[in-house]
Amino acid sequence: MKYFNKKPVLVILIALLSIGLLFSFVNKNDKLFAIAKNLDIFASLVRELDSYYVDDIDAEQLVTIGINAMLEELDPYTEFIPEENSDDFRFLTTGEYAGVGALIGNRTGVNMILMPYKGFPAQSGGLRIGDQILKVDTVDVSEKLTSDISKLLKGPANTSVLVQVKRGVDTLSFDITRKKIVISNVPFYGKIDDNTGYIKLSDFTTNAAADVRSAFLDLKSQGITRLVLDVRDNPGGILKEAVDIVNLFIPKGKEVVRTIGKLESVNSVYKTTKSPVDKDIPLVVLINERSASAAEIVAGALQDYDRAILVGRKTFGKGLVQTTIPLSYNSQIKVTTAKYYIPSGRCIQAIDYSKKDENGLSNSIPDSLRNEFRTKNGRIVLDGAGIEPDKKIDSKNFAPITYSLVARNLVFEFGNEFFIENKEITGPREFQISDALYEDFVSWLDGKEYDYTTYVEKTLEDLEKYAEKEKFFDDIKLTIEELKAKVSHNKEQDLVTFKDEIKDALREEIISRYFYQEGVIEASLMNDADINSALAILKSDSEISNILMASSKMLDSK
Incomplete structure (x- = not known):
């Protein structure tokens, strides 16, 4: 049997024990060590996946997913901003970017101009709300994400970009010069x-x-x-x-x-x-x-x-x-x-x-x-x-028919057609939807799909499902059928019953074509419950005093 020199072995054992105790101490008390250790594990993991995983992987994408998953454990506001997203982040914090100055979006599967900002290249260059975007320079964007289109429209100031759109039955091209866009905080x-x-x-x-x-x-x-x-x-x-x-x-x-x-x-x-x-x-x-x-x-x-x-x-x-x-x-x-x-x-x-x-x-x-x-x-x-x-105002609830007409873009499309046929309208505060124009809209709806379920109908549907699930359906079947018959909505009648709020939606949509974002805000002032309440308070010194000096009671939440 071979023997080891006892002194060196003892020294080594003491050294190993000291190192073990040190690592134990550090591991428990030094967060920097824990961070370094886990970062090393993470880097090793990604390297080995890249080498051994059966299929090719995008290591950068995997790491980004891992970072975002980690941050999701904290709060929604802590977020990683890779280099390629720095321009978008800069816009969020400064309101500045170089581009054409238009809000774009996808409506019913179509990429289009939703709002050209007044006074910026898109608006002054001729682009309009509702223009379907076909190409940006030579790139076909009809199937692209709006975020990708937005990146193509942005670029260095004073450079040109060719935008091809479809407007009605016409295909039009606009050569637009990008400018520095500064969006005002006060629209x-x-x-x-x-x-x-x-x-x-x-x-x-x-x-x-x-x-x-x-x-x-x-x-x-x-x-x-x-x-x-x-x-x-x-x-x-x-x-x-x-x-x-x-x-x-x-x-x-x-x-x-x-x-x-x-x-x-x-x-x-x-x-x-x-x-x-x-x-x-x-x-x-x-x-x-x-x-x-x-x-x-x-x-x-x-x-x-x-x-x-x-x-x-x-x-x-x-x-x-x-x-x-x-x-x-x-x-x-x-x-x-x-x-x-x-x-x-x-x-x-x-x-x-x-x-x-x-x-x-x-x-x-x-x-x-x-x-x-x-x-x-x-x-x-x-x-x-x-x-x-200090003064609570309930939020405005719209009828299901109004939601349906807006969500299905029928109000939007009618606004486009009105704009094509009418070169100008009166100012945002003066313009109103006449009964004759509303009847034109109702006629225009004929043959278009805008069915919907009312809140009461949805409640009855849920009741029917629960009754079937809990074996009570046979007992209340006749009652449910009678209720369905009574509450079954009539689209034609709803167009009459909710005429005023549908008119408001049409009014703001049409005004946006002529006066843009500013016009929509100005037009909305007339029928705003919050603003009406504010005016009533401001016109009454006693009301102001009652609210601001009510030191013995909670804030008014009525």
């Missing part, structure tokens, strides 16, 4: 009545505050004495722009929002830095369930200071802050780094992504865990579920 502003201004704020990209300030100053020069700021459907954006917009209405040196995260470097307090444009003008802010992030900071801060009355519906509830961090090879990650807290001290984040249920889903914060805070005047406000309005 429309104007006067609702002689004394009330209105500003539609659709985004918080670069210059959002400057856009609102410019619109506000113009309206003040026109003599307005009250203002409606509309942030409905606004998904948010740059936090600093939100702070500067709040600064238009409250004094210098006031806290608007603070961010608190895991790292000291992301903890910040954002205060107003300038004198306000007007700290006294009566103000209503319109909000809804699609107002998020920076839009909620504006609405919430103005509510906390009792500077504005909020009208509409509870907001989305996004109280998380994202920071963009550069990665290698020109990629980036947009990562949630903090939560934001508005002046009363509340965070309005509605979903707790740090906790998951047995199905791996994150849930809304329960009412029992929501905390009370106070506005400047002592009104009670709650955290954990978005911003609640």
